[in-house]
Amino acid sequence: MPQNDRNKTKADEAQVKNLTLSEKNAREKQALLEKKEKSKNILERARRIHAARKAHEARKAKEERDARMERRAAERKKAEEARKLKNMKNSAPGNSKTESKAMPEPQYVDFAITARKYKTQLTKKYMQRKFWVNPSPYEIQSYIPGTIISIDVKEGKIVEEGTRLLILEAMKMQNRVDMPFTARIKKINVKAGERVPKDFIMIELEPVES
Amino acid sequence: MSSKKNIIALRQKKAIVEKGGGDKAIEKQIAMGKMPARVRILALLDEGSFHEYDMFVEHEEKNFGMETKELPGDGVITGTGTIGGAPVCIYAQDFTVMGGSLGLKHARKITKIMDHALKMKIPCIGINDSGGARIQEGIGALAGYGEIFYRNTMASGVIPQLSVILGPCAGGAVYSPALTDFVFVVENISKMFITGPNVIETVLGEKISQEDLGGARVHAEITGNAHFYAANEMECFKQIKTLISLIPHNNQKRAQSIEPKDPKFRKKIENIIPADPKQPYDVREVILALVDESKFFEVQELWASNIVIGFGRMDGETIGFVANQPMYLAGVLDCDASDKAARFIRFCDAFNIPIITLEDMPGYLPGVDQEHAGVIRHGAKMLYAYSEATVPKVTVILRKAYGGGYIAMNSRHLGADFVYAWPSAEIAVMGPEGAANIIFRKEIMEAEDEDAMRQQKVKEYVEKFANPFVAASKGYIDAVIEPDETREMLLHSLSVSRDKDDSRPTKKHGIPPF
Numbered sequence: 152m153p154q155n156d157r158n159k160t161k162a163d164e165a166q167v168k169n170l171t172l173s174e175k176n177a178r179e180k181q182a183l184l185e186k187k188e189k190s191k192n193i194l195e196r197a198r199r200i201h202a203a204r205k206a207h208e209a210r211k212a213k214e215e216r217d218a219r220m221e222r223r224a225a226e227r228k229k230a231e232e233a234r235k236l237k238n239m240k241n242s243a244p245g246n247s248k249t250e251s252k253a254m255p256e257p258q259y260v261d262f263a264i265t266a267r268k269y270k271t272q273l274t275k276k277y278m279q280r281k282f283w284v285n286p287s288p289y290e291i292q293s294y295i296p297g298t299i300i301s302i303d304v305k306e307g308k309i310v311e312e313g314t315r316l317l318i319l320e321a322m323k324m325q326n327r328v329d330m331p332f333t334a335r336i337k338k339i340n341v342k343a344g345e346r347v348p349k350d351f352i353m354i355e356l357e358p359v360e361s
Numbered sequence: 362m363s364s365k366k367n368i369i370a371l372r373q374k375k376a377i378v379e380k381g382g383g384d385k386a387i388e389k390q391i392a393m394g395k396m397p398a399r400v401r402i403l404a405l406l407d408e409g410s411f412h413e414y415d416m417f418v419e420h421e422e423k424n425f426g427m428e429t430k431e432l433p434g435d436g437v438i439t440g441t442g443t444i445g446g447a448p449v450c451i452y453a454q455d456f457t458v459m460g461g462s463l464g465l466k467h468a469r470k471i472t473k474i475m476d477h478a479l480k481m482k483i484p485c486i487g488i489n490d491s492g493g494a495r496i497q498e499g500i501g502a503l504a505g506y507g508e509i510f511y512r513n514t515m516a517s518g519v520i521p522q523l524s525v526i527l528g529p530c531a532g533g534a535v536y537s538p539a540l541t542d543f544v545f546v547v548e549n550i551s552k553m554f555i556t557g558p559n560v561i562e563t564v565l566g567e568k569i570s571q572e573d574l575g576g577a578r579v580h581a582e583i584t585g586n587a588h589f590y591a592a593n594e595m596e597c598f599k600q601i602k603t604l605i606s607l608i609p610h611n612n613q614k615r616a617q618s619i620e621p622k623d624p625k626f627r628k629k630i631e632n633i634i635p636a637d638p639k640q641p642y643d644v645r646e647v648i649l650a651l652v653d654e655s656k657f658f659e660v661q662e663l664w665a666s667n668i669v670i671g672f673g674r675m676d677g678e679t680i681g682f683v684a685n686q687p688m689y690l691a692g693v694l695d696c697d698a699s700d701k702a703a704r705f706i707r708f709c710d711a712f713n714i715p716i717i718t719l720e721d722m723p724g725y726l727p728g729v730d731q732e733h734a735g736v737i738r739h740g741a742k743m744l745y746a747y748s749e750a751t752v753p754k755v756t757v758i759l760r761k762a763y764g765g766g767y768i769a770m771n772s773r774h775l776g777a778d779f780v781y782a783w784p785s786a787e788i789a790v791m792g793p794e795g796a797a798n799i800i801f802r803k804e805i806m807e808a809e810d811e812d813a814m815r816q817q818k819v820k821e822y823v824e825k826f827a828n829p830f831v832a833a834s835k836g837y838i839d840a841v842i843e844p845d846e847t848r849e850m851l852l853h854s855l856s857v858s859r860d861k862d863d864s865r866p867t868k869k870h871g872i873p874p875f
Contacts, residue, residue, distance in 0.1 A: 259641055262691050264723045266794035269639045269691035274666055276583055276697070277690060283729035296565040322564075346566040 190358045193288060197358075200287045207284065225258065289337075291328065291354040293347045297321030301343050309335045309359055316354060319347070328353075335359055378416045378433040382457025390457050395528060395550055396594055398438050398455040401488055405598045406442035406451065413440040415473065420466045425497040432458050435467040436491075439474040441483075444605045447617070450478035453488035456528050460492035463534065467495070468505025475512040482611035484521040486601065489538060490528030506533045513540035518711040520611045523601060526551040526577075526587070527594060539586065542708055543604060543660075546577035546587040547597050553580055553587075578663075585664040585697060603658055607672045607679045608712055615713050616679035624848070626655040631844035634721075638761050638787060641691070644669055644684045647719060647759065651848050653677065660705060665697035666690075670705040672714070676852050681709035684719035685770070687760075694766055695726040696739040703742035703873075710750035715855055718771040721760040723792060740769065741874040747775045749871060753858035757847060758782040758829065758838070764791050773837045778861065779854045781847070782829035782838045789831075793822045 259270040286292065300318040304310050314330045334356040341353045379399065381387060387397050396404065402411055418435050420427065436458035441450050452471050454461040471487070478485035494502035516522055517540065524538035525545045529552045538544045538553070546553075554575035561567050561574070573579065581590035589604075591597035609616040626649040633646045649655040652673030659671035667690040670683050683702050685692035709716050725736060747754070747769070755778060756771045767788060771777045782788065790796060798805070801818040808814035825831075832838045842850050 257688070264691060264693060264727060265792055266798055267639065267723065267792045269641070269687070269723060271641050271687060271691040272689050274689055276665075279583075280728075280730045283733065296567075348565065348567065 190360075194358050197287050197289050200285050204284060207282065211282070288331065289334070289356045289358070290352045291316060291331075291356070293319060293349060293351045293353055295319070295321040295326070296347065296349045297326070299341045299343055299345045299347060299353070300325060302339060302341065304330075304336050304339070304354075306336050306339055309333065317341070319353075333359060375416060381433055381455045382459070386457035393550075395456070395490070397457060398453040398461075398488065398490065401527065401594065401598075402438060402440070402442070402451055402453050404595065405486075405488075405601060406444060406449070407446070410442040411440055411451075412442065413438060415439055415470045418466050418470055420464050420498070422464065422495075422498050422501070427497050430459075432464075434458065435464060435470060436461050437467045437470050439470050441474075441477070444602055447605050447610060448481070448483045449486055449605065450474045450481070450483060451486045451488070454491040454528075456490045456492070459495065461490050461528065462492050462495035463502050463505055464495040464498040465501035465505045468502070468509055471505075472508045472512050475509070475516060478520055479512070479516045482520060482613070484523065484605065484608070484610060485516065486523045486525065487537065487541070488525045488527055489530045489534065490526075491534055492529055493532045493534055503533070506537070509537050510540060513537055517542070518612060521605075521608050521712065523604070525597065525601065526553055527597075528552070529571075531555070531557055531575075543588045544580070544586060545589045545591065545597050545600060546580055547591050547594055548577045550594070551577040551580070551587075581661075582663040585661060585701060587664075588661050590663060604672075607658060607674075608714070609679075612711055612713070618677040618679075619674065621674075621677040622654045624650055624652060624655045626650045629845075630847060634759060634785065634844075636785065641687045643688050644686050644692070644719060644721065644759075648673060648682055648684060651675070651717075651851065652680070652682075657682070661701055665695070665701045667692055667695065668698040668702050670702060675717075675848075675855060678855070679714050680855070681705060681714045681716045682719065683716060683771070685722040687721055690726065692722045693724060693726040694722060694740060694743070694769060695731055696734045696736050699736075699739045699741075699743045699769075703746040706743070706746035706750055710746070710752050713752060715753035715755070715858070716750065716771070717851060718754070718756040718777075720756060720758045720762050720767075720770040722763070722766045722770065723761055724763045724766045738874045740765070743769045744775065745871070745873045747771045747777075749865070749873075750776075751861070751863040751865065753778055753855060753861050755779045755851060755854050755858075756781070757842075757851070758786040758788060760785050760787065761792075762786060762788045764789075773839075776863075778858055780838050781840050781842050781850055782833070783844050783847075784829065784841060786829035786841075787827040788829055788838070789826045793819050793827050796826070797822045 257272055259272060261268045262271045262273070263269075298320045300320050302317045303315050304317075310316070310330045310333065312330055312333045316328045316330055319326045319328055335358070336354060337357040338355040339353070340351075340355070341347060347353060381397060381399070390397055416434055420430075420432055420435050422428070434455065437452055437454050439450075439452040441448065443449065452474050454463075454467075475485055494506065496502070513522060521543075522541035523543050523545065524541045526538060527547060527550055530538065531552070531554055535553050535555060549572070552571050552575050554571075556564075558569050558571055558574055561569060577587065577590055580587035589597070589600045591600055607616060626646070628646065628650065630647065630650045633650065634642055645657060645659070648657050648669070648671075652675060654674070657671055657673045659669065661670060666688075667686050668683065669686045670681070672679055673682055674680065683705065685694075706716060708714075725731070725740060754771055754776065758781070760783070762770065762782075768774060771780075773780045787793075797815065797818040800822070801814075805811055805814045805818060829838055829841050833841055840850070
């Protein structure tokens with residue numbers, strides 16, 4: 152009986168071993184698939200962000216163009232008014248004082264809040280506000296303005312996650328910037344000793360196709 | 362005879378101190394377009410009212426060659442005087458004496474006059490014109506700053522504190538003005554920053570001029586650190602005099618009242634506001650039509666101009682006004698507007714000044730920049746300030762009062778004493794277009810002509826809800842009034858709430874969302 156038992160357990164063990172092996176293989180396969188899926192997703196996201204940024208830039212350029220046109224129109228109008236005023240001044244010198252004192256009519260723009268557009272003026276601060284751009288995971292940006300002390304990677308190399316990319320010194324503190332995930336270095340935009348502002352794209356990455 | 366000799370000696374000694382940094386330094390100061398410190402004080406205070414203390418204070422530093430240096434008054438002039446008959450404590454840093462740099466004794470002179478102001482319960486005015494800490498004194502200078510900040514905080518809400526920036530005010534020095542109630546700046550003269558352009562350039566490589574970094578205009582328009590902006594020093598002093606006449610000496614007094622006068626502004630009040638809720642107008646005209654003599658003293662005119670704050674008088678008494686300004690950003694509430702209003706409300710509450718709120722706002726400003734800037738936290742300050750205030754609080758809803766904005770602008774629910782609405786008021790959870798889109802989504806989607814259906818539903822909603830009567834039927838509004846009746850109604854409300862006595866639970870202090 153005990154002999155039999157032992158045999159049985161041996162057979163079982165072998166079976167379990169086989170099973171675990173195949174399971175391990177399957178898991179590895181699964182992980183590989185997931186990894187591929189993940190990099191695909193990231194790639195897609197990067198493309199989306201790129202498109203969004205392009206659209207944003209185009210929109211901004213259009214806005215700028217519109218603003219320029221508007222400004223020019225306003226300038227023309229102003230010049231015309233000034234000419235008119237001058238003419239009036241020449242014709243009726245007694246009246247000119249009240250004319251020049253009159254406040255210029257403020258320029259109102261459409262301003263959308265929820266589903267309604269209001270006529271109003273914009274403040275300087277509002278016009279100077281920063282537009283939010285979804286940051287791409289493939290761009291390593293400086294999170295603080297500072298000086299690049301050293302760069303530890305080269306363009307074109309595949310770098311493992313967690314490897315030191317560079318050292319960014321700011322406020323007398325040497326900050327280590329690490330690789331966020333395994334990828335290839337596409338481009339390095341900074342040199343050692345260079346000073347960079349905030350949100351500067353220091354290193355560009357590209358996904359590793361496996 | 363000997364007594365005469367002593368008197369002459371005293372006069373000579375005084376004359377030396379009064380010269381400050383000497384003729385050459387004073388000439389330099391004038392060349393920079395600035396008045397000397399003593400001239401400033403004399404120009405600001407009533408004639409002959411200034412009395413100086415601590416003229417002969419000397420520094421005690423013995424390092425870096427300081428032991429041989431004599432600094433008249435240690436670079437600061439302190440004293441008391443009156444402005445329009447109101448007693449004030451005043452100090453002015455003297456840039457001609459070692460750049461007005463702050464050493465320990467210099468700071469001790471300031472803290473001494475501040476202690477005096479707090480004890481005598483009278484306003485304290487500081488004229489800042491200093492290159493910063495006196496580096497030779499090292500930690501002594503830092504200690505001095507700290508002692509000033511501590512007193513600023515202790516005096517906050519007890520006596521009015523005014524800071525006048527008439528020169529550079531850099532580094533740690535900026536925090537004393539920041540802790541005070543009102544900051545005055547003058548074009549081309551005032552410069553305030555934590556780190557100057559030089560440091561920014563060496564550390565970050567960004568080149569910027571002093572004026573662009575922390576000039577008067579920047580603080581009046583962009584940062585909101587300054588409350589009053591003037592083209593020159595005399596205009597600035599005029600602003601200070603007006604302000605002092607409008608605020609009480611301390612938190613146990615009321616502001617001085619004057620003889621009541623009718624408004625001068627003759628435009629009919631109902632003609633100021635366009636009927637179309639999308640059209641802008643200047644809400645300051647409404648205020649001018651309400652206050653005595655049509656005199657309105659606006660605070661922080663250039664910063665966050667989508668909300669208007671300031672002082673006016675009604676029945677001769679000082680009143681604080683908070684009003685949405687549809688002329689800028691449609692009068693929305695955003696981070697800056699909430700900060701601006703909340704701080705003003707707290708000042709009025711601390712110094713027994715009733716608050717009148719004029720409401721016409723479409724809601725909070727939508728946008729990523731606003732959300733990421735913390736509009737939740739900033740907006741909450743306003744709720745806190747209104748709820749906490751125990752002075753008489755009256756609200757008039759002129760036109761739009763939508764959503765969270767309706768609650769925030771001193772609604773009945775936050776403890777307003779009186780809430781009035783004009784017949785043009787729209788009190789609703791949101792604008793009619795937005796509300797119809799949500800409530801009638803199904804009907805609109807299923808309709809053959811979506812736009813026509815939407816228009817119809819919006820119209821229905823406007824008829825049913827965009828009016829003051831829904832809120833009035835629930836008692837959230839005390840009266841629907843004609844625009845012409847507004848002044849009379851406000852005068853009456855203020856006169857009946859003169860002795861308002863409202864209490865709050867006992868606490869050490871609240872925790873406002875700073």
